[in-house]
Amino acid sequence: MTSAPAIGTLTVDFIGEEYVVQPGDEFTIGREGDLSIDENPYLHRHFLRLAVEYDMWWLSNVGSLLSATVSDGTGQVQAWLAPGARLPIVFPVMHVMFSAGSTTYDFTIRTEADWFNTSTSGAALSSATTVMPVTLTRTQRQLVLALAEGVLTQSVPGRGAIPASADAAKRLGWSMTTFNRKLDNVCDKLDKLGVPGLRGGPGRLATGRRARLVEYAIASHLVSVDDLPLLDDAGSESD
Template sequence: MTETAPATSVEFCGEWFALDPARPFEIGRDADLDIDDNQYLHRRFLQISQIDGMWWLANVGSRLSATVSDSSRTMQAWLAPGARMPIVFGLTTVVFTAGPTSYEFTVHTSAPTFVDLAPVVDAGGATTVGAVTFTASQKLLILALAETMLRREGTGTSEIPSSQAAAERLGWALSRFNRKLDNVCDKLSRSGVEGLRGGVGALATNRRARLVEYAVLSRLVTRADLPLLDAPHPDTDDRQ
């Protein structure tokens, strides 16, 4: 008996693509979804295909990774080169970075296998993200890096600022910014977040991009936090 896949579509920058169960749908620099003429982006990076009645998202690239989340952003997965995962939610958000540019698109399916859960919020209204806590200045650092993605409306592209640009946005010396970036990445790495620690020669851009992807999709920072960037903030935790 032949199983029928649910109707599935992809949305990017307001443009919609209906997926055909009979053929894979590819995303990249030269693909069905032609994301951008970006030399850092694979010609074919991600692939969505239907297998035995279920839709799958596969990373068919060789260098870049993608971050995948449900609509409530309580589930997050890191899709490394060669990996694949089933598309089980009604709305799935995919974010990835190539060079200094971050991209976001969504996958919509008419018959999700799972229903998205609401985020966990404590009595004080703060969203819980694992057991990781950050100082005020560490959160400011994350906000400075994620600002352009948070200000963007809907899916599309945004630029990840350099460490120098983010440090200037905060009025910090670059050495201070880099020290705090190390501390933030170490905290998240110890809690199990992948992609923040690289080997010898790992590009700092990749680490910043991965931090932004994780922070935005997990609601570690939100658009409501952006006014903190322009508010006075005493340096009470400068050693962290």
């Protein structure tokens, strides 16, 4: 029988600054806490918490409104951490991305224990989604890139801006009608593949949907900096 990995320390890396968390300690992340992300008023004072329970490290969402996208180091496995939810830290490297207002933040968690290896087929968390292949048309990819450009090219590491729909449509040279239609198409496509947080509903603001789309696209490596030249070919509203 294979024994469970020993509980070691965690290292949280935010914009190049590392925080080492010892077993037995709690580490809070938010507007205030052990890691003070930003003074952004849309960010909870205490949003995320790292602590050991049941002989494992856990990441908990202790906020009431915001959610976080968590992925393994390869982007093959992804979880959406809603308010009140938590998940075990089971990969040696985990990336965390979340949005507050129009700003998206990201940081990395590293652990000494290696519970799962994503190179092994089928490795997944009970609260996570194994990322399925997604095929986007040229204009759908351009739409995602227009929304993700500020995060992909962030001038301040760990912090990027998501444009308003009108600004993204202008960047692409599209009408708002075309932009909204293509945004609906992309979100519907991903929703059918099981990606949470993209389907609109009562009380769901468009800003939240755009942020979730950017988080998913970057965390799953659906788009990258290498794809940005496609924006220079924008202007046509047809695929």
